[in-house]
Amino acid sequence: MIDSATHNDLVLFVGAGVSMESKIGNTSPPSWDKLLSSLSEVVNKSNNVDFNSILEKNLLEAAEFIRFESQKNGREQEVIDKILDLVDSPNGEQFKSNDWHDAIELLNPNIIITTNFDSILERKFPGYSKIDLTDLKNLPQKVRTRKSIIIKAHGTAGNPGTILSQGDYMRNLKDSHQLYDVINSLLLTRTCLFIGYSIGDLDFQVLLNNTKNSIHNNQISHYILTPEIPPYRKSMFRDAYGLHALEYTVNQNGSHQDGIEKLKSLGEIASTKGA
Template sequence: METSELFWFFNLTIINKEKMDSLPENLKAALKANRLLPLVGAGVSMSITKKGGKPAFPSWRELLEHAQQALKAETKDNDAELVRIFLEKNDYKSAAKFAYEGLKGNTWFKFVREELDIDFDAVDGSSLELPKAIWGLSRQLITLNYDKALEWTCPNKENVCVIDNNSHAELSAFQTGSLIHPSVWHLHGYISNAAELILTPQGYSNLYPLSESSVIRYEAALQVLRHLILSRTLLFIGCSLDDVDLLAELLNQQKIFSDGVGPHYVLVHKDHKDSIEKRISSNNLNIQVIIFSEYGRPLVDLIEKIKDVNDVKEVDLAALNVHPVVADEKFMKVALLSANPVNDEQEYGVLYKELAKLGLLVS
């Protein structure tokens, strides 16, 4: 290999390491120690589109607006008006209460399935990049969403373990990280069990205590959530941090352990930085903001950058007696020779990716 080719090999390795330096050290350490736990919110599902470009899933507000229309179709005008009033006040849980009560029974279950249990064949596969990228961060995911987007995009989707708040044995294994297969915990319910969706005030009170004396239905799930808040590093993706019940649990754990919890992290669009930081500050939460420039590819690139922390290894050029030089223009391709010594497996994924992007890799 020519000297200029050696330059490309080592220089690209160092560049990749430097790209990681903009990430918080605690975040990188959590990823390397397998303590990073993505918590996926509605923004991820809302990035998915159907063939033809329409959104595959509604936002919470859109879901309730559709429920209002369904109530009118059932001549439940009073309930429809109550839903409208509470939507105007941005009181989504109260709006959901009257939507549920007005459509109660099979009409409600049919409604939520039509809204959330969509056919995978109707989805534009190119819009699944974000949930696919998230799986690169961990084999364990928590989601606040009801849909199947994370199951669709799991690299081992045939064996993915789907957990709800009644899956007591699986919740215990999720807490200890002992599940054999990749796993998704639907913290607020799963569309395949529509009766257990946490959407109304009653549903939220089944998981989050209203007071210290409250008796809750999903005790095991709450205990696991509290343990994970304390022992893992949460990375909020697609979350606006407006779920007051979840934030209250985060703050409660901080108080119990004298702020010895976290830091946790949230990925935030640059235009929402100020509002999210204000929300974090007003709630006194130990959550650090990581900014991305735009939705779509820039957000996916940021997640892949975080994932690549595990692939980047610092190279000691002096120890290898290699002296980087400026590459001659005549060298337009790189012949990369790799090896995996016994009991010392190497990771070349990032390097291959960067060389391929530059069109320099000799096949």
């Protein structure tokens, strides 16, 4: 992985855990279960469905419920607006980057793939070209020419077409197959590092469901930077998804600073070797 980072070949996947460290006062982007719970208040106004029981059992099903109800009741724009408010711009004020983003800057990957809806990465790295679901035609060329790019694999808050659920992915497959062709190609040819993801995250489940063959069935190693996990989960990451766990310690205050320092160290080592 260090060699890949040194030669600017490392592909970085960025999940919700990175954005959740950004704050405006005491407000931060929500976890997936809190996001879905807030969205359910928009679409399930009649309260005739016990959404919490769905949420507790299966995040994917909970997301499908929200998408179905928003379409049935004509509340799709309300859901789009609510996502933007919650994950990127509460009350119109934009979340700023945090220490995770500074560590990413040290690592200096030329390709960042994020399933996050927010635009914190784009604001942190204005020199990167943003590739969204609505603008995929230039993606293969930019990957081949080693342009610095941020790929918004599940769309951007405030825009229609965000991929909230597995059903969204399947419905958008015809239009966005080029995106996953590129992602699968990168997984087959480049070392990848996943940060800010947990196995329970909705976006991670959708991503893994649609790329697991490319991750698992090749000779290139991929890694996930994760808080300490039990041995069975490390085995699951490795055997089911081909991901090697790089663990860090979360302190008693819930700080992920140890993970940030490990990512910084990787960037510093790669920078030194490449000098």
